Amino acid sequence: MEGIVFEKLNSLGALLEPLNPFKVAVLTNTTVRDIWLEEVLDSISEYEVHPIIIPDGEKYKDLETARYVWEKLIKIGFTRKSLLIGLGGGVITDIAGFVASTYMRGTLLGLIPTTLLAQVDAAIGGKTGINFHGKNMIGTFYLPNFVLIDIMTLSTLPMVEVLNGLAEVVKYAILDREVYEILTRISSPQEAIKSEELIRKSVEVKVRVVEEDLRESGKRRILNLGHTVGHAIEKLSGYKIKHGFAVSVGLVVASKLGERLYGFDSGKVYELLKKFGLPINLPFEPSKVLEAMKLDKKAWYGKIVFIIPVKIGEVVIEEVPESLVLEVLREVRE
Ligand SMILES: NC(=O)c1ccc[n+]([C@@H]2O[C@H](COP(=O)([O-])OP(=O)(O)OC[C@H]3O[C@@H](n4cnc5c(N)ncnc54)[C@H](O)[C@@H]3O)[C@@H](O)[C@H]2O)c1
Ligand SMILES: O=C(O)C(=O)C[C@@H](O)[C@H](O)[C@H](O)COP(=O)(O)O
Numbered sequence: 001m002e003g004i005v006f007e008k009l010n011s012l013g014a015l016l017e018p019l020n021p022f023k024v025a026v027l028t029n030t031t032v033r034d035i036w037l038e039e040v041l042d043s044i045s046e047y048e049v050h051p052i053i054i055p056d057g058e059k060y061k062d063l064e065t066a067r068y069v070w071e072k073l074i075k076i077g078f079t080r081k082s083l084l085i086g087l088g089g090g091v092i093t094d095i096a097g098f099v100a101s102t103y104m105r106g107t108l109l110g111l112i113p114t115t116l117l118a119q120v121d122a123a124i125g126g127k128t129g130i131n132f133h134g135k136n137m138i139g140t141f142y143l144p145n146f147v148l149i150d151i152m153t154l155s156t157l158p159m160v161e162v163l164n165g166l167a168e169v170v171k172y173a174i175l176d177r178e179v180y181e182i183l184t185r186i187s188s189p190q191e192a193i194k195s196e197e198l199i200r201k202s203v204e205v206k207v208r209v210v211e212e213d214l215r216e217s218g219k220r221r222i223l224n225l226g227h228t229v230g231h232a233i234e235k236l237s238g239y240k241i242k243h244g245f246a247v248s249v250g251l252v253v254a255s256k257l258g259e260r261l262y263g264f265d266s267g268k269v270y271e272l273l274k275k276f277g278l279p280i281n282l283p284f285e286p287s288k289v290l291e292a293m294k295l296d297k298k299a300w301y302g303k304i305v306f307i308i309p310v311k312i313g314e315v316v317i318e319e320v321p322e323s324l325v326l327e328v329l330r331e332v333r334e
């Protein structure tokens with residue numbers, strides 16, 4: 001897990017020293033600015049630091065915001081030897097990564113993820129991007145020079161955002177027995193965000209996969225477990241249903257397919273999702289969800305590709321006949 005450190009925010013200076021950046025810019029949003037920016041700036045006061053603040057929201061993960069940040073960097077006199085730090089959730093880390101990977105074809109990049117979803121997923125693995133006629137349609141693969149994970153930053157996270165990230169942790173629990181064992185011993189979302197072991201092990205699962213397949217040519221698709229249905233639900237809701245809440249239902253569908261095809265015990269997943277109060281029923285008509293799934297990036301010549309659990313710690317990637325998908329979607333319909 002090179003470059004990924006579990007330290008306090010005030011250790012940021014030590015991460016900058018070896019990089020010796022010419023200038024530093026910190027990209028964050030209005031919400032995180034008011035909570036964590038001061039502590040970050042205090043820890044790197046010996047550098048020329050320029051905060052860049054954008055409004056809060058998924059809708060600002062777009063070309064206009066990227067342009068705004070590029071303009072700011074030009075005005076600052078930013079160079080390739082300068083460091084852009086993304087301080088915030090996945091929206092910020094995605095924008096920071098995209099801007100850093102494209103400005104002068106690449107500047108130094110540091111990420112300080114401050115949501116559970118960003119700590120275990122968005123800030124890990126080098127996917128960057130903005131929304132353009134659809135989610136994450138424009139982006140790059142660009143690994144940061146460092147990721148600083150301070151789980152204390154989760155202490156100010158609204159519960160809905162904790163749950164949003166917990167769905168990805170349940171995904172890792174299906175992919176990895178160690179995460180599963182840790183998660184079964186945790187009784188509440190509040191306890192989960194205090195468990196550095198849980199977050200560290202979740203990060204390790206993603207790092208192991210990404211180190212094998214950074215550009216998602218094969219193995220990395222397993223990280224899309226639950227997303228075939230998840231992305232369809234997000235789309236049908238006009239992105240009003242949060243990513244993790246949609247993926248939660250997707251994990252139920254994938255587990256039930258695993259039960260029918262490989263004897264997987266879907267009850268194990270149900271128990272985890274219900275324990276944390278995550279959704280387990282389909283909020284839309286199965287036929288509509290099926291149509292939306294065909295637009296998924298993993299779809300193969302119109303066929304629907306699923307990541308299917310065989311047992312905890314083992315999944316397969318395969319096409320699933322529409323008739324079986326429809327049957328399971330009906331079973332999960334609320
Ligand atoms: N690049 C990847 O591999 C990857 C993976 C998963 C998701 N993503 C992207 O990440 C985004 C979702 O990320 P997210 O769920 O973190 O959403 P987000 O960045 O919108 O953050 C959620 C909310 O929490 C607030 N917030 C952030 N940190 C806080 C803190 N410490 N205390 C209080 N409030 C805080 C934010 O201001 C925001 O209002 C999506 O755009 C998704 O596409 C990217
Ligand atoms: O990093 C990956 O690869 C993943 O699939 C992680 C997912 O949890 C995450 O939602 C990712 O952003 C989805 O990638 P996308 O390519 O489908 O946008």
Ligand SMILES: [Zn+2]
Nearest residue numbers: 168227243247
């Ligand atoms: Zn996801």
